[in-house]
Amino acid sequence: MPDIDGTPLVWLSFDSEGRLDDNPKPLHALHEAMQRVQATDVLVLSHGWKNTQAQAARLYQAIWRNARPHIPSSRRFVLAGIAWPSVAFPTDFDDRAGRETAGGALAAPLAGGPSDLDPRTFERILRQSLPGKENARLRSLARAAASDPSAETKAALAAELARRMQALAAGDDAELSDEAELIARRASSNPELLFQISAKPFVPRDGEDGGAAGGEGAGQVVRGPLASIARLANQFTYYPMKRRAGKVGRMLGGYLDPQPFLANTRLHLAGHSFGGRLVTACASQMKSLRPQSLTLLQAAFSHNGLAASSPAGPGYFADVLAEQRVRGPIAITHTHNDRACTFYYALASRLAGDGTMAIGDANDRYGAMGANGAQHVDALRHGGFPASSGHRPVAGRVNNYLADKVVVAVPGGTDAHNNIGNAGIGALLGSVVSL
Structure with a gap:
């Protein structure tokens, strides 16, 4: 069984229809890992647009290594790594346009670009x-x-x-x-x-x-x-992946909810991009288990998704709040540094023909959670991330975290949407799962 610096990692792999591969073997493996380390907590991690399990493994490793120093040593974790068949977003050729030369991704440039x-x-x-x-x-x-x-x-x-x-x-x-x-x-x-x-x-x-x-x-x-x-x-590409994330999440909830070995364990859910939609769907699906926490890292679903009412109607996952499906904190990172959530996700508002509002902002009825945080709910708005100076998440509340200084593009490297394996995100997740 793989581990990350001594913390067991159990893979829960799903097919495109939301079925758990080799069921029930992965659930047995999860139970065995929990028994072996006498686990107090289980953290479910879900990737977004990652093509391979190896890429997801590197993401989970980076997240956990940054989070672990912020968690009390008395807490014994097992990680459940979700692997689901997603599609990588094709090359953002507009972002590369200024750096490409003729004969590459672009046709020969004219004087105007x-x-x-x-x-x-x-x-x-x-x-x-x-x-x-x-x-x-x-x-x-x-x-x-x-x-x-x-x-x-x-x-x-x-x-x-x-x-x-x-x-x-x-x-x-x-x-x-x-x-x-x-x-x-x-x-x-x-x-x-x-x-x-x-x-x-x-x-x-x-x-x-x-x-x-x-x-x-x-x-x-x-x-x-x-x-x-x-x-x-x-x-x-957004639409089939958005649908699949919801389906896998609902199926995941159906698999986990009846497991007796999870009844007295603190269960935490954390997801990135469409993985945020996946773990939220999981929480919504559960009826017996109540996860201890829910962390949405640059989540690619509606910023009205948790709202009982909004200009776009009730949120698809409004029951997560209305029925108190999560015991402890819900933490959501958001920033307009994230082009994927801020601009591409909000195509529907342009299709609606409304040119009076900024595309993808908090007033856009089709904006994303990763751009603006949860809207039309009673949420605490944190201007910074957990540190000695404050900004600790509050249990029983929605905590919107402005991530402008943490989720940033790396020049010549990772874009902002995918830059979540860093120390700031680790500090946030560590604080969330420690409550």
Whole structure:
């Protein structure tokens, strides 16, 4: 059995339909690990857009090594590492535009900046974003619209995009169904809107820290029909992954809830990106067990998700608060440094045709938890992270943590959305699970 610096790590691996691989062996392994170390606590960790278990393992290792120094030595933990089949978000070519040269990801640049993607990169993004036989027609229509951006080809692509979204959302995910209905309605009435939206990337204007309506940014805009269609394809990856995260989370809750060996153990849930949606769905699903804590690290789901009421309606996971599913603190990190949560997630607000609000900010009904924290709930708002000076999480409350100084992009390396394996996040998680 693997461990992280002496703390046992048990893998709970799921397939795309939410089924636990080799059930019930991983649950038996979890129980055995708990008995071996006489565990007082179990921490469930879920990744977001990670392609492999090895990548998830490195993330969990970094998080735990930074958290462990902040946890009393009397507490004995077992880690349950979630592995679920997710899709990596394709290359953010707009962010790279200012650094690329001709012959790479971009076509030969013009005086005003890059003109378009090259065909090879365009095809790669299509296949990464729209994989499988079920998306074959969508890929074909995307190619047609890129080579001949007429009203007819755009309308056909918009209609197929809406159809695929509705198929993904059918039946078991009310939040996703609402978004699919909105996009289908807009795509039907005004298919050109999708292409107006995707003509520009979702990046802050120069000098802004994020959360603005978005602008072109000097040297960062890739223009042209290939780039426009590629942005739509990129955006599509959110919807199957969002649905899958919810399904795996509900199934995880169903597997854990009846286990007698967890009844007298402090169970903690922590997730990153769509993994935040996964662990929240898990908490919502549980009826017998009540997790001790819930930590959402740059979570990619609605910032209204915990609200009993909001401008977008009741949150999909409102029962987590209304029925007090979590015993202790709920901690949520948020920052507009996180482009994935602030801009890409909020496409639906542009599709709604509302140009009066900043894209992805706290007033955007389609904003993300990782951009703004939990909205329309009674939440404590922390301007800093736990340290000797304060900002400790409060049990029984939602704790929104502004992460502007902690979740930051690393020049030439990790983007802000994925930079959570650091000392600040470790201090926060350590404080949360210690209560």
